Amino acid sequence: MVFIRDTELVLRAAVELVNTLPHTEVSGVDTLTRRADLEAFVTAHGYTGSRTRDEDELARVRGIRSRLLELWRVDRDGAVPLVNAMLADGRTLPQLVRHDGMDWHIHASDPDEPLAMRILVETALAFVDVIRADEYARVRVCDADDCEGVYVDFSKNGSKRYCDAGNCGNRMNVIAYRRRKAETTA
Template sequence: MTGQWLVSEGTRWWFDTGSLALDFAYTGQVGVDAAAEGAEDEETLRTPDDLTSWLKTRLPSAPATERDLQDALMLRGSIARLALAASAGRDPEARDIDLLNLYAATPDIPPRLAGGTVQAGRTEPRTGQALSTVARDAVALFSGETLGRIRQCDADDCALIYLDTSRAGNRRWCSMQRCGNRHKVRAHRAREAATR
């Protein structure tokens, strides 16, 4: 399952990016200068414990260290820049591809079927393995048929990026709860004003 709760303009709403890698990118600002006013308010990975908490519900692993946090922030930055390039139809930067490939090349969290009697490997995956799993999801996202389905929200005042997983490939909004609803309200008001 993908998606996470975001808060903007004092309203809490569900944003389903359609991708684990994009969810990870949105643990911070995507497409905004980190030094910009208010950018620090969007940062959710300030400490190793923040990273551990975010991974807990998605890819449970050993508690993160300061080094894991630095690795996560580097990986997240590359994923965000690759997503921006893909949504705009631009070629990605080679350095971001190289960094993503580096993380994806490390061992990830192997799949496990519950119910066995013998434990193979570590009982608790390392944080680096969880980051590799995120990186591998990003490699799948930015290659193949999904690449053409990475979109930016159609709302004039929204720049959120998501993977369009709709069957018809016609998703327009980051969230119907947020931008889709605002568009419907504006369209309704315009129709009412036109009939007066």
């Protein structure tokens, strides 16, 4: 295990949220445009606390995606001021909590804060663990030629090269296979 369970869960949620941006997915389509999209995301990732479920909440969550994406565009040292700013913006107040079948873990914002701020702070806190563990090399952008999707490499040996947003690994393997096949038949 590279990271503790709650850190990994938050990192996976951040990856999914960032990959809803239109420029990160192979299809080039923004996949977080409706309140139902946000509801599915929140449900899938178990975010707790207050919710308004309105257009403003959707807009705020959509608004933090670019800020989170910046964490994939910098190195470990460059991430520190970004993470610190996110924590400061959220007036971070780390507390141990237990809920929904999860054992003790840290929430760093008030449950009444807006959803976007809670997501931002929880992600920043997860990146604190990445930075402290000196595992920032696992924070990556997809190696596929036509994708800028992001991911965190949770593999044991740190060898993952492609995101999960657009079936990139399979696509690139097929392209490489066809290229090799064409070279041998030419």
